Amino acid sequence: MNTPQTTPISEEKRPWRRLPRNIWILTAASFLTDLSSEMVIHLLPLFLANVLGVRTLTIGLIEGVAETTASLVKLLSGRYSDRLGRRKWLTVAGYGLSTAAKPFLALASSWTAVLGVRFVERTGKGIRTAPRDALIADSIDKKQRGLAFGLHRAGDTAGAAGGLLLAMFVIWRWQGTALVLARPTFTALVWLSLLPAVLAVLLLAVGIHEQAGQVTQGEKTRTTLVALGRPFHKFLIIILLFTLGNSADAFLVLRAQAAGLSLLQVMGLLLLFNLVYALVSGPIGSLSDRLGRKRVLLTGWLFYAFIYLGFALARHGGHLLFLFAAYGVYYGLSEGIAKAFVADLVQPDQRGTAYGWFNGAVGLAALPASLLAGLLWQGVGSWPGFGMAAPFLFGGALALLAASLLIIMLPGEGVAKRP
Numbered sequence: 001m002n003t004p005q006t007t008p009i010s011e012e013k014r015p016w017r018r019l020p021r022n023i024w025i026l027t028a029a030s031f032l033t034d035l036s037s038e039m040v041i042h043l044l045p046l047f048l049a050n051v052l053g054v055r056t057l058t059i060g061l062i063e064g065v066a067e068t069t070a071s072l073v074k075l076l077s078g079r080y081s082d083r084l085g086r087r088k089w090l091t092v093a094g095y096g097l098s099t100a101a102k103p104f105l106a107l108a109s110s111w112t113a114v115l116g117v118r119f120v121e122r123t124g125k126g127i128r129t130a131p132r133d134a135l136i137a138d139s140i141d142k143k144q145r146g147l148a149f150g151l152h153r154a155g156d157t158a159g160a161a162g163g164l165l166l167a168m169f170v171i172w173r174w175q176g177t178a179l180v181l182a183r184p185t186f187t188a189l190v191w192l193s194l195l196p197a198v199l200a201v202l203l204l205a206v207g208i209h210e211q212a213g214q215v216t217q218g219e220k221t222r223t224t225l226v227a228l229g230r231p232f233h234k235f236l237i238i239i240l241l242f243t244l245g246n247s248a249d250a251f252l253v254l255r256a257q258a259a260g261l262s263l264l265q266v267m268g269l270l271l272l273f274n275l276v277y278a279l280v281s282g283p284i285g286s287l288s289d290r291l292g293r294k295r296v297l298l299t300g301w302l303f304y305a306f307i308y309l310g311f312a313l314a315r316h317g318g319h320l321l322f323l324f325a326a327y328g329v330y331y332g333l334s335e336g337i338a339k340a341f342v343a344d345l346v347q348p349d350q351r352g353t354a355y356g357w358f359n360g361a362v363g364l365a366a367l368p369a370s371l372l373a374g375l376l377w378q379g380v381g382s383w384p385g386f387g388m389a390a391p392f393l394f395g396g397a398l399a400l401l402a403a404s405l406l407i408i409m410l411p412g413e414g415v416a417k418r419p
Contacts, residue, residue, distance in 0.1 A: 071363025073126025078356020094128020150285015245398030276328025300333025
């Protein structure tokens with residue numbers, strides 16, 4: 001009658017111990033990929049602005065087109081993974097294509113060349129994202145789904161922090177406390193970023209395995225947007241509205257530089273953001289398993305609105321230090337949670353399709369979001385811009401509207417039911 005309680009209590013305190021191998025492999029691969037990407041990606045707007053002399057509107061165009069490309073591919077790859085009944089090799093192929101595109105950034109001498117590289121690299125991201133997210137959801141029980149996605153985000157972001165540290169070291173050795181980025185520094189970082197990217201592809205190829213019984217080949221009638229159900233449709237509309245105000249993080253980098261911070265100081269802010277994000281993602285994901293996805297996501301969106309108001313009003317580096325740290329908390333409250341919520345809204349054999357539409361919609365909205373941000377900041381032609389505060393005020397207002405609609409349109413948790 002007196003059953004020992006040590007094991008259950010230990011498991012309850014350390015639920016990560018019960019996570020399956022796929023979750024750890026996918027997390028490790030994301031760590032390596034972001035270690036690679038973050039050496040370069042946040043420096044790309046500075047490379048465009050400082051080295052190539054590109055204006056903010058064009059930077060917004062490049063980021064928007066790149067994300068839109070990824071979005072269109074996500075719509076197809078997610079649905080294809082459901083029909084095929086396979087996730088692994090689409091995931092591996094997507095990571096591989098993104099890795100193959102990286103070296104060409106070192107050779108780019110115009111903004112159109114950068115756009116071309118971003119197009120190919122984002123195509124790879126589009127191929128991998130929905131099947132990878134579906135594979136995470138397939139590999140874990142619903143009771144730990146928030147934790148699994150939170151851990152994956154934490155690994156991703158820890159890699160980003162490591163990449164930023166390496167980038168800061170290279171910048172310090174090559175440029176010291178320079179205010180602008182030089183081409184040789186950027187080129188060196190691109191070549192250095194290849195090693196972890198290649199390791200990630202190899203790890204995925206040999207480490208992850210398909211999840212039998214989660215997807216069924218040939219069920220074409222269920223891999224449509226209509227078949228995903230009304231709760232998912234409502235959430236998709238809400239996330240589209242929110243994303244229209246969530247411009248590329250490149251504008252946060254430009255905002256920090258406009259405040260007079262040096263290149264190393266800007267990188268330090270990005271490092272702080274990623275460290276906070278990595279630390280809070282796992283615990284917040286686990287919290288959503290207990291409190292409910294929607295409640296945590298709603299908190300994140302409200303927090304985002306106040307943070308963007310802060311970016312609009314910030315006057316010096318001290319303000320930005322606090323805001324970048326708070327921005328990391330927002331990401332922990334929203335990124336992994338939103339993806340776990342998608343899995344709650346649909347059936348297992350629809351997850352690839354659902355993640356395709358979710359990730360695709362977010363990416364498609366990135367083009368008008370980034371263009372609007374560039375337009376509001378800089379203006380175009382005879383239409384003057386409203387200054388650097390404008391994109392952040394606009395984004396905060398849309399976040400408040402999206403949070404209101406989340407309460408009104410999805411009053412419950414919206415858990416999927418088989419029709």
